[in-house]
Amino acid sequence: MAGDARRALLERLIDHAPMFPPASLPPEEAEAEDRRFRNGPFGWLVNRFVVPASKLGDVGNVSAPLSVVLDEAPASWPAEAQVEAVEASDTVLLSPFRAEVERFLEVGANADLEPLRAAGWHAKIRCGGASVPSIQELAGFVSRCRELSLPFKATAGLHHPLRTDGQHGFLNLAAAAVFGDEEEALADDDPAAFALDDDVFHWRGRSAGAEEVARVRRELFVAFGSCSAQEPADELIALGFLAG
Secondary structure (H helix, E strand, O other): OOOOOHHHHHHEEEEEOOOOOOOOOHHHHHHHHHHHOOOOOOOOOOOOOOEEHHHHHHHOOOOOOOOEEEEOOOOOOOOOOEEEEEEEEOHHHOOOOOOOEEEEEEEEEOOOHHHHHHHEEEEEEEEEOOOOHHHHHHHHHHHHHHHOOOEEEEEEEOOOOEOOOOOOHHHHHHHHHHHHHHEEEEEHHOOOHHHEOEEEEEOOOEEEEEHHHHHHHHHHEEEEEEEEOHHHHHHHHOOOOOOO
16 A cells, blocks of 8 residues: 555565475365465565465465475476475576566575676575574674665564564564664664554654555565464554554
8 A cells, every 4th residue: 555654564574385394284274374364454564475485286276376495396386376486405406587576595604695686686594493593693684785786585483563572573574674883773672662653654763655565565665474464463453553
């Protein structure tokens, strides 16, 4: 919605991945959960349905656009599939795909990002799991993506809008992308420091309107992957950023 900062920040922010841990739903249940959420009042929060390439043959009733995680080279694509993006940690798997499909290469927080920009790929950063980047490492990653004009998505560990119990928050990441001062934004766990309404996104006395937020979403922090869409929505409601 034009001029709506709330929409600019949150619309299509979540790449829904219910087949992945910790939800790990079987394909049929994952499809049903995705349909349920998309058909609800906050369906506009979700963008792509994330599916591993090894499970493409088990996904038959998803009308949403797909992002395919290349855990193996797919033998074929379902004829009706709307594959908009592919994700991999292996350049060999990613290299055959052309620019018509968005290509995300998963990298470490301290990786050299220049080759991604040269290849026309986007970056993917893992924020949880076996190895969690520190605030300083994640801040450095965001800063380098900004300097290179390199879009990125995040995945894993972003279970809460704001930093909680040592876990990174997806609104912290958004604030780091929109306002800079990445370390301070990523470390901030005070709900009172953040505000979001139809007009502006606020953090620590700074504000950005819909046009600026939309630009950052388009050019820098494009999405985050989550096995649940409902939990982020519920927490945004609890913070007062969405009307329940």
